[in-house]
Amino acid sequence: MKIIIKQSVLMEHLNHVIRGISSKNLIPALNGIKFEILEEGIYLYSTDNDIAIQSFIEKENIINIEETGNFVINGRYIYDIVRKLPNELIEIEEVLSSKINISTTNSSFTLNCVDVKEFPNLEIEESKTPIKLSNEMFNEIIHQTSFATSNQESRPVLTGINFKFNKNNLEVIATDSYRLSKKIVKLEEKVKEDINVIIPVKNLVEITRLFSTEKEILEMHVFTNKIIFKMNNLIVLSRLINGNYPDVSKLIPEDFTNIVEVNLEEFYNSIDRAALLTNEADKNTIRFETKNNNAIVSSTIPEIGYVEEIIQIKKEKDEDIKIAFSSKYMIDALKAFENEQIKIYFNGEVKPIILKENDKDDLIQLILPIRTY
Numbered sequence: 001m002k003i004i005i006k007q008s009v010l011m012e013h014l015n016h017v018i019r020g021i022s023s024k025n026l027i028p029a030l031n032g033i034k035f036e037i038l039e040e041g042i043y044l045y046s047t048d049n050d051i052a053i054q055s056f057i058e059k060e061n062i063i064n065i066e067e068t069g070n071f072v073i074n075g076r077y078i079y080d081i082v083r084k085l086p087n088e089l090i091e092i093e094e095v096l097s098s099k100i101n102i103s104t105t106n107s108s109f110t111l112n113c114v115d116v117k118e119f120p121n122l123e124i125e126e127s128k129t130p131i132k133l134s135n136e137m138f139n140e141i142i143h144q145t146s147f148a149t150s151n152q153e154s155r156p157v158l159t160g161i162n163f164k165f166n167k168n169n170l171e172v173i174a175t176d177s178y179r180l181s182k183k184i185v186k187l188e189e190k191v192k193e194d195i196n197v198i199i200p201v202k203n204l205v206e207i208t209r210l211f212s213t214e215k216e217i218l219e220m221h222v223f224t225n226k227i228i229f230k231m232n233n234l235i236v237l238s239r240l241i242n243g244n245y246p247d248v249s250k251l252i253p254e255d256f257t258n259i260v261e262v263n264l265e266e267f268y269n270s271i272d273r274a275a276l277l278t279n280e281a282d283k284n285t286i287r288f289e290t291k292n293n294n295a296i297v298s299s300t301i302p303e304i305g306y307v308e309e310i311i312q313i314k315k316e317k318d319e320d321i322k323i324a325f326s327s328k329y330m331i332d333a334l335k336a337f338e339n340e341q342i343k344i345y346f347n348g349e350v351k352p353i354i355l356k357e358n359d360k361d362d363l364i365q366l367i368l369p370i371r372t373y
Contacts, residue, residue: 001069001094013055020046020053021075029118033075051203052237072114130219144336149201150176160198162245165191180366198241258346259316270309274299275327286327290320323349324372333365
């Protein structure tokens with residue numbers, strides 16, 4: 001087995017697959033990168049058994065493939081070695097059974113290989129009817145929902161994001177049972193059959209990092225226990241979370257007793273400053289009270305001090321509201337919006353708070369209040 005390739009080309013693909021390796025894994029094969037060298041090019045694979053990444057280097061981007069073959073090498077070592085080599089030609093050759101030599105004009109490294117048979121069979125396949133979505137939209141979806149997931153493994157389904165496909169509609173929901181984020185997207189192509197899956201949030205965030213600069217179409221291939229994301233020569237496989245996602249359809253009411261319109265930037269900044277005098281022991285509590293065309297945002301730490309912010313608002317109803325909520329949850333929710341103005345919907349001091357971009361329903365944030373009044 002022997003190939004010659006430019007350092008920059010190999011590094012580009014190692015940057016992809018290194019993300020599939022877990023430094024905490026005690027199984028040597030799962031700390032490795034698999035090279036599959038064929039006549040048509042080189043496939044690079046990595047996995048931690050939760051996510052798997054495949055990156056393909058086409059033959060025209062390789063200087064020479066003298067001999068085909070497979071090997072698995074410690075991912076962190078080959079990544080660091082190639083990263084620090086100069087941008088010139090690299091020769092990779094099997095010198096002895098289970099040993100690989102990596103060399104340039106002035107450098108030479110020999111690394112021990114891991115038995116290829118120990119590397120998992122990833123079963124990376126494609127469905128006949130992939131779901132297609134612009135990568136920009138996919139990144140936006142994850143940005144606007146991922147923060148609302150739970151990090152408590154006691155309820156595994158809440159550590160993922162629920163994707164529900166129905167005809168031309170995609171409904172994406174994330175919740176940790178204290179807050180909720182819901183995004184609705186219109187698909188350009190109809191989905192042939194309804195799909196309801198839960199995808200681990202950490203895998204979705206990793207995918208957005210891998211595809212962050214691409215402005216192309218992302219393909220999603222859904223199977224019983226896995227989902228495959230594909231763009232150009234890069235494929236990411238994620239496991240699915242088993243279980244039933246909570247039915248949240250009844251959590252968002254249609255009628256409200258109070259509706260307040262605020263400037264997003266002003267409201268965000270007032271919460272951000274008031275949050276300076278909150279603490280986790282008190283659930284980062286912020287108090288929000290309306291009086292005529294003003295809202296008072298306040299917080300206190302008894303042994304430290306008190307802060308009060310006043311912002312202008314527009315009310316659709318004459319009634320005022322007193323309510324409290326977590327500054328952290330509110331700040332996370334506000335970061336998901338882009339419009340200058342947003343509307344906040346209330347149904348008393350103990351019912352969920354709803355946030356929307358004016359009257360648009362494609363993005364909804366829900367936060368449970370904190371009882372203080």
